[in-house]
Amino acid sequence: MKSPVFEAAISGMHSLVLPSSIVLPFLEKGHKRVKVKATFKNRSISFHGALQKREDRYLLMFGKRYQKSLGVFPNDYFQLQFFEDHSKYGVEMPEEFEAVLSSDPEAGQIFESFTDGKKRGIIYGILSYKVSQTRIDKSLLVCENLKRGIRKNPELFKSF
16 A cells, blocks of 8 residues: 655744645554655655644644654755555564564563563664674674563663
8 A cells, every 4th residue: 555645844943744645545454653755855764653633633743853754944845755554563573672672582572571562662773883793793782681671672682
């Protein structure tokens, strides 16, 4: 499932107001999270996002890092297209974290017991490290801390 390409502009500081004709087909099929492709001039980025309803409008968060990557400013119009999100967690799992979880069944079981949002928060924490070895090290640390009973995201990434 994919949407047609449509135009969007930043509303407020970091959100996009979405046409209901684009959003409703996804929501009707139970897809609250989508893969997004944003294009502006000769740049293109892809990311995962949540379709949100606030009052009578549908929104998608579009933070500063996406704005900077795409090179857009609040008055710019750019193209968006949505795709059905087939990922297990609503975000791409870093292969380093996936490998560590699969090699540590106890930590993997604890991780899987969390809510989807909590899992995404941990995954985003791992993804924030750009160097593969650092992602491996942080994945190992998170798994050890999960087994110690630590559940708060900032503490999961600290050595004790």
